[in-house]
Amino acid sequence: MMVQSRTARWRRTLLSAASVVALAASGLIATPGRSSAAGPQPCDIYASAGTPCVAAHSTTRALFAAYTGNLYQVRRASDNTTRNIGVLEAGGYANAGSQDSFCTNTTCVITIIYDQTSRHNDLTPAPPGGVGGQDNPVPADALPVTAGGRTVYGASFSGIMGYRDNSTSGVPTGSQPEGMYMVTSGTHYNNRCCFDYGNAETNNLDNGNGHMDAIYFGTLCWFSPCNGAGPWVMADLENGLFQSNTGGSQNAANTGNRNPFVTATLKNNGTNFFAIKDGNAQAGGLSTRYSGALPTSPGGYSPMRKEGAIILGIGGDNSNTAIGSFFEGVMTSGLPTDAAENAVQANIVSVGYGGPSPVAAGTLNPGSTISLRATTACCTTRYIRHQNNNAVTSVVSSGSSALDKNDATWIVRRGLANNSCVSFESRNYPGDFLRHFNFQLFRQPMDGTGVFRADATFCPQAGQAGSGTSFASFNYPTRFIRHFNNTLYIASNGGSNAFDASANWAADVTWAVGTPWVA
Ligand code: AHR
Numbered sequence: 001m002m003v004q005s006r007t008a009r010w011r012r013t014l015l016s017a018a019s020v021v022a023l024a025a026s027g028l029i030a031t032p033g034r035s036s037a038a039g040p041q042p043c044d045i046y047a048s049a050g051t052p053c054v055a056a057h058s059t060t061r062a063l064f065a066a067y068t069g070n071l072y073q074v075r076r077a078s079d080n081t082t083r084n085i086g087v088l089e090a091g092g093y094a095n096a097g098s099q100d101s102f103c104t105n106t107t108c109v110i111t112i113i114y115d116q117t118s119r120h121n122d123l124t125p126a127p128p129g130g131v132g133g134q135d136n137p138v139p140a141d142a143l144p145v146t147a148g149g150r151t152v153y154g155a156s157f158s159g160i161m162g163y164r165d166n167s168t169s170g171v172p173t174g175s176q177p178e179g180m181y182m183v184t185s186g187t188h189y190n191n192r193c194c195f196d197y198g199n200a201e202t203n204n205l206d207n208g209n210g211h212m213d214a215i216y217f218g219t220l221c222w223f224s225p226c227n228g229a230g231p232w233v234m235a236d237l238e239n240g241l242f243q244s245n246t247g248g249s250q251n252a253a254n255t256g257n258r259n260p261f262v263t264a265t266l267k268n269n270g271t272n273f274f275a276i277k278d279g280n281a282q283a284g285g286l287s288t289r290y291s292g293a294l295p296t297s298p299g300g301y302s303p304m305r306k307e308g309a310i311i312l313g314i315g316g317d318n319s320n321t322a323i324g325s326f327f328e329g330v331m332t333s334g335l336p337t338d339a340a341e342n343a344v345q346a347n348i349v350s351v352g353y354g355g356p357s358p359v360a361a362g363t364l365n366p367g368s369t370i371s372l373r374a375t376t377a378c379c380t381t382r383y384i385r386h387q388n389n390n391a392v393t394s395v396v397s398s399g400s401s402a403l404d405k406n407d408a409t410w411i412v413r414r415g416l417a418n419n420s421c422v423s424f425e426s427r428n429y430p431g432d433f434l435r436h437f438n439f440q441l442f443r444q445p446m447d448g449t450g451v452f453r454a455d456a457t458f459c460p461q462a463g464q465a466g467s468g469t470s471f472a473s474f475n476y477p478t479r480f481i482r483h484f485n486n487t488l489y490i491a492s493n494g495g496s497n498a499f500d501a502s503a504n505w506a507a508d509v510t511w512a513v514g515t516p517w518v519a
């Protein structure tokens with residue numbers, strides 16, 4: 001099956017750009033599932049401009065008008081089987097419904113992000129490198145968004161998650177010119193190394209200056225100055241995240257891009273020029289943040305020494321503590337023209353990326369933002385919050401500090417171990433979740449492991465005190481989220497620990513789910 005569909009995919013992607021455009025213009029391949037009303041998709045645009053895609057990755061849509069192959073593969077926890085997720089129509093959106101049905105009552109991760117070009121530069125979880133260990137796959141349903149009016153899934157990276165392909169075909173090496181873009185998010189980032197997409201070392205090690213050429217997005221300010229609060233699009237050229245040839249920003253107007261959907265571009269001619277642009281992926285054009293010489297001091301970047309591996313979500317040496325979101329991205333052979341980049345941005349805008357269908361705050365529906373208030377008579381002004389990585393209850397009121405309010409606000413996610421339960425992501429530490437460890441609750445970064453997923457999954461049921469909600473631990477179903485001496489545990493009524501005490505049991509395990517302290 002796999003071999004047949006791959007062969008068919010080869011044939012399809014061998015259609016010339018001209019025939020694709022002609023087909024699209026004739027309306028023959030314009031159907032309701034297409035990525036935009038008509039016309040070429042990003043890789044058709046780059047091909048027409050003489051800089052063909054050598055890699056095209058997306059979990060949301062086809063990046064060629066004629067593409068009918070698979071976008072990504074998911075693996076479910078219940079039986080470790082996999083399913084390929086394709087597009088609804090040629091050139092169309094991801095068949096997210098196929099993922100939803102396959103992953104019902106279990107959880108799925110993304111095990112392959114297929115390359116839509118004929119080169120099969122597919123991305124799989126990255127191996128250990130000079131810095132980080134083996135990377136985990138991203139959860140498949142953590143980032144529901146709309147595109148073209150449909151629900152699709154982006155790839156949401158917490159720490160220790162990333163993808164790589166070390167034996168690619170057609171990706172520029174040495175001082176060959178290339179371009180790339182990705183659509184990411186200005187609402188999910190951090191200052192760790194390195195949320196990258198692009199060209200990197202083939203041996204997972206830092207092989208020195210100029211051995212990488214990848215788009216970075218986040219708030220890791222490597223060279224001064226960085227203007228504003230970020231996050232910024234930068235060029236990871238190895239041993240540095242560059243905003244210009246001198247490293248730091250030369251553009252006072254570039255204070256970062258916090259749009260929910262961000263287009264980030266990088267191009268590099270390999271010898272003496274690179275350019276960085278970004279834009280709002282939902283509207284308008286691209287802003288050039290830098291366009292000029294490659295760094296010359298320190299040396300090693302001019303000419304470049306590209307190696308041709310592809311990374312996503314990690315640094316060249318597999319530094320893997322960054323977080324971020326990925327919706328689509330491509331790499332080209334040859335330096336894209338400004339006109340091609342502008343046309344691609346227009347195509348991205350035409351997709352109409354949007355947030356997930358709106359979810360009311362204060363509910364337990366995934367995507368909702370909530371507060372969780374204790375109901376025991378002692379403690380009805382206390383809320384579940386994190387503090388020094390622990391989970392505790394604190395008194396929070398309208399007069400509380402912004403920090404306390406943020407700490408006491410949680411985003412409801414589909415249960416990381418079972419999508420009929422829920423998980424709670426920290427509002428101010430994206431990618432960190434409430435999880436138990438030795439029966440105590442903590443805020444910790446989601447590491448993708450099965451244990452973490454189970455420890456961070458809670459199944460709501462009617463509150464044991466007669467109103468409100470109680471939360472059973474997914475992997476210890478007789479234990480419930482309980483406060484005891486203002487610290488949070490998963491407790492078992494009458495069990496052997498102090499925090500299992502029967503006194504106050506029903507009230508201590510009953511929570512009022514309410515509107516969030518921070519929107
Ligand atoms: O250039 C920044 C980072 O430095 C690279 O991604 C990584 O390989 C090195 O640690």
Ligand code: AHR
Binds near residue numbers: 376487
């Ligand atoms: O968590 C606060 C209180 O501490 C609980 O209501 C009680 O069980 C314990 O004494």
